[in-house]
Amino acid sequence: MESSCRGFLAMLLFLAGLTASGSSNRIIEGPQNATVLKGSEARFNCTVSLDWKLIMWALKGVVVVSLTPQEPIITNNRFTSANYSVDGNFVSEMIIHDAQPSDSGPVQCSLQNSDLFGTAFLSVQVMGTLDIPGGSLMVTEGEPYNVTCYALGWTPLPEISWEVQVPVSHSSDFSFLESGGAVSILALTPLGNGSLTCVANLKSVQASSSLTVNLTVVHPPLDSVDRADSSLPTWAIVLLAVSLSLLLILIIVLIIIFCCCCVSGREKKESSYQNEIRKSANMKTSKAVPETKLKSGRENYGFSSDGARTAQIASLPPKSHKVSILDQHSNSSGLPHQERDKHQPGPASRPQVSFDAASPRKVRNVTLV
Incomplete structure (x- = not known):
């Protein structure tokens, strides 16, 4: 002094x-x-x-x-x-x-x-400080991520840029002023590990400062129940287990009800179908009874009673010839020719009877089978 x-x-x-x-x-x-x-x-x-x-x-x-x-x-x-x-x-x-x-x-x-x-x-x-919150970064592969760099205490405010040493599919950055300094945000979609460097520059004095952080990329998490359970609290795990049990019971009950409905519906269909078959069989049986009675034996078209035959012979003129009883019976009944043909038996089974009109006698009917 x-x-x-x-x-x-x-x-x-x-x-x-x-x-x-x-x-x-x-x-x-x-x-x-x-x-x-x-x-x-x-x-x-x-x-x-x-x-x-x-x-x-x-x-x-x-x-x-x-x-x-x-x-x-x-x-x-x-x-x-x-x-x-x-x-x-x-x-x-x-x-x-x-x-x-x-x-x-x-x-x-x-x-x-x-x-x-x-x-x-x-x-x-004045060269201030740089800060990237979080230090080393861990991000998910292929998902967008923002990295923020704060420049505090700089006079004047610096220009901030980024050096990206990470494989990315997209990256961009923008800066803005904030109380006490400048802020720069880097938006990127990382594909691998690497490093990110925030660089603050004072061009007037050709001076710069930088801060580097490591970036680690992890694969997207798989849909695993074990991972989900491990991240849940105990009460949530218990609630989830009870809910899954109730859901499983409900599904089993619904399956049983569905099966019962299907079986009952099938039985109803089968019973109605069987009833229809039984009715149809009964109707066919009832219709077949007369035919069976009629067709249980062969009809003898040449048979006639003695009284009728005597009266017929008496009324005929005295001719001596052989007449087919089948033809007389057909003429007397007045059936059409086609119907006669339909009811006539074949040549091998047709009963033929001949008699002498002049001497009426009992004729024995013979049926050839």
């Missing part, structure tokens, strides 16, 4: 001497704008004529370094100076160590007894 005060007093005495002497000088080239990162060094150069007497460096309007031909006058250890000669001119350099955001502002180089001065601007940028 005492040395600083002494330096300041010496500078004032020197300035007073220069003012009294009336010396003059000029600035050939002033300092240039500088952008640096927090914690780094910022350097500014000021070129003046060789007849200079006092060079003063001010930051944000406050003199931080004074330089005389004999020695520099330092008031703050964060600010130092250096000098060298270029093309016959004197170059003074001011160095700001451990630059802080609070140092951002105008930097001015001036000479004693000169209205000219050189001004530049110092910008101190």
Whole structure:
């Protein structure tokens, strides 16, 4: 502290001497704008004529370094100076160590007894932090997934990009501002394992920071009851077991009812069918009884009673010839010719009887079978 005060007093005495002497000088080239990162060094150069007497460096309007031909006058250890000669001119350099955001502002180089001065601007940028929540990621293969990267504490806000070292079917990213920083979201559909890197860039100082996370891809879960049960609490497993048991019992009851209905319906159909068959058989049997009685033996078409035959013979003229009894019977009954043909037996079984009309006698009927 005492040395600083002494330096300041010496500078004032020197300035007073220069003012009294009336010396003059000029600035050939002033300092240039500088952008640096927090914690780094910022350097500014000021070129003046060789007849200079006092060079003063001010930051944000406050003199931080004074330089005389004999020695520099330092008031703050964060600010130092250096000098060298270029093309016959004197170059003074001011160095700001451990630059802080609070140092951002105008930097001015001036000479004693000169209205000219050189001004530049110092910008101190801050590299903040990057954060990807969750650290190492585990995602499902083929399913969309979003990865978020937060850039916090950056001045100014950086440009965020992604380096995708993962086989994907689709990937895209977008960024937006949020209180305290910037946010970038990477949307991708991974197909395999790999790494993802979030990169924040400050182009003005050619500085960048990155954060890498590993991404592991797992296959889609199979539909397994064991997996589902293992992930359920005990009461849910018990409830599921009871529900499945009741459902199984209900299904068995429904199957039994269905089978009973099918069997009863089949029995009803069979009984009605059998009744119809029985009725049809009974009707056929009742119709077949007379025919059976009629057809149980062969009809003797040549038989006639004695009385009828005697009367017939008496009424006939006395002719002596043989007449077929079958023809007489057919004529007397008046049946059509076709019907007679239908009822006549074959030649082998036709009974034929001949008699003498002139001498009526009993005729024995013979049936040939």
